[in-house]
Amino acid sequence: MTAVEKPTHALPVVPPLCSTRRTPEGTPVVSVEGEIDAASATELTTAVAAAVDGAAAGFCVLDLSAVTFLNAAGLAALVSVAGHGERHGLPVRVVVDSNRRVIRPIEVTGLDRSLALFHTVEEALRAHG
Template sequence: MHGSDPERSPSRSDLTAELEQLDEGLAVVVAGELDVVTAPRLDERIEHALERRPPLLLIDLTGVTFLGSAGMTSLVAAHRTAGDATAVRIVAVGRSTARAMQIVGLDQQLAIFPTREEALAHRP
């Protein structure tokens, strides 16, 4: 959170989506509330990552405190855009992310893992 007061709790505008290089590909590490206001920031970061054509794109949602339908739409779009060229794996745990996606059935469409280690170790 560049230029923010460390004593202040994150607000919607404080959503971060940082790109991280992995041995296996790239990760987008997301923190904050992921909703209709902040999802475009994630979309931009995912688009930037996929332009680099990594073999793996890991989307780490462990720092996400709220996942709205717009955020879920971003995840599905990332999966579709990546196609067969890039494996997309999502790290999510808890009610605010993993449970929310399970309720709407996204766990049937997306590769969701409870830890980064499990996502990276997965061999299809």
Template sequence: MNTPNGFTGSDDAHPGKLLTVDVQPHPRGIPLVRLLGDVDLATAPLFQRAVEQQVAQRQRFVVDMDGVDFLSSAGLAVLVDVRQQMAEKDLKWAVVAARATVTRPLEITGLLTMLPIFDTVPAALDAVADPVAG
């Protein structure tokens, strides 16, 4: 279901576990896709839709996963898919992941070294920003 600021959904087996995906414009012109909650089989499609919108607009963007409490293989699959789509379009993107709830699954699967991972939003924005615009 859409909310005014993004997407929200829940896992029917755990109705209290929600994922909020909020796409925020950033003053540097780079959309910031913030995730809050669990990224699992039930909620990964919300994440997928938000990033697909950015890819469809040929946008550079940053995914902030510091609010993610749980990251399942479904969420990892979204990240792998985004990586492939962005590479095909030759677009920059970055992921903010400093919490173990996100970095541990990325490390175990080998994605930590394959994805553009940064510890902070400013570092991720710097990596994605157009060098001319700063």
């Protein structure tokens, strides 16, 4: 009987795409890091929906400033979470900073006219309406 050899290299640990925190006022802030594509769009949608569903009132902030890639599946996820927020009376404010990898696909598709876009989390938190 021979022993099964174990691989000498470890599999890479993939950090979660999204993390959620709440401000002292209770506003959920979902921060996203990495690529938003077909493989990760569901994680984004689930995280934002959970944040919206768990919020008492106001709005939800979605911080995309650390996103490195956004494709059609990611754009569809943004439309989905914005709609979910609106249906629940908690608009989703999207932070894009000056991240061209995020801003460009949003502008090309015209979503900049329907999404509430902000440069910073602080600006999104302070905005009225």
